Amino acid sequence: MNPKAQTSNYVNNMKATSSPSDLDLIRQIAVKDQGALEELYQRYHRHLFRFFMRTTHEQTSGEDLLQEFFINVWEGAARFEGRSSVKTWMFRMAYFMAAGWVRNNKVHFEDVENDSFELLMDQDEPSLESQVFTKWNYSQIQNAIEELSPNHREIVDLSFFYGLTHIEIAHVLACPVGTVKSRLHSALRQLNRILCAKGIKK
Template sequence: MDLLSARSADAAASDGQLLARIARGDKDAVTALYRRLERPLFAFLVKTLRDREAAADVLNETMLDVWRQAGRFEGKSSVTTWIYSIAHHKAISWLRKRREMELDEEAAAQVADDAPAADSVIAAQDLAQTIARLMERLSVDHRVVLQLAYFQEFSVGQIAEILDCPENTVKTRMFYARQRLRALLEAEGIQGAAA
């Protein structure tokens, strides 16, 4: 099989097939799975850790764990959910090492605020940017649940598996994340834009 054919075969393979090949020591499958997950997983880690360099390290640590543990995957969850679960665990460990968990709210509140004046008129497209900017000021738990639901488009059940918590906890976190976002928007003089 030539390189082009091999690449198209990798692209057609399911996550499960790639993981099975990784379990057999196939390094090309590691490359294929990395390329498939890199963009969304890296974005998730950047938004969770707020640190590109750390996100790149955690991305690699996650994929290295996938390499190590591929043979242990039992198929109780989807491959993607399993990998995000590893990535989330490693991201939280990284934050704990940096002692950011305890300081998260405090640190979040100190994120440089280049907000427009509260009385300025905010157009619809600016509102999206404002929401995105304010999200950076949420706690890690709230950022994670918003990312996993809105960007990664995981279901409540999948998020519960990733975070290793009950489904009701996921819904509660989402509720409080949105409530906090609303409070931040209101503090900027924007009423009724969220939640």
């Protein structure tokens, strides 16, 4: 076989077997491809369930929200306009669903955030992120996160456990990027204080 043709066939086979992107899946879901919905579910259901459980602290409510979420994706995929990444679009939808659950269940969370807080950090000092996430192990951090205020817990989750960038979080929470940075810095300071107060050692 011609080496050039052989290379072309190899590339085509690789493309055929590669996983579809999130955008590909949303486009397929928009034309009612159930297989695409199942693939998207497999990619994100654990993260989303954890996100809902952070809000409800109830297994049944978390499962109900997760089911409702993917029904909304099925029904709303055709309206996705691509103004953000699919992941950002999904977490923004999940955020509003969680907020709706809080309102409907009359759960009151004290807002301890200060949106005008300016992020002022000495560039010569180690970042709070490196101090927190290198000093303690994953299990210790997870337990301490449960003691954060809801707003702090939310932004730490979105940033470090779901991997959203500051810009993506700003889209999800509908706030300026500067506010995301200041809230995250405040959350890490609170997390650091909780861990230090417990006297936890690495």
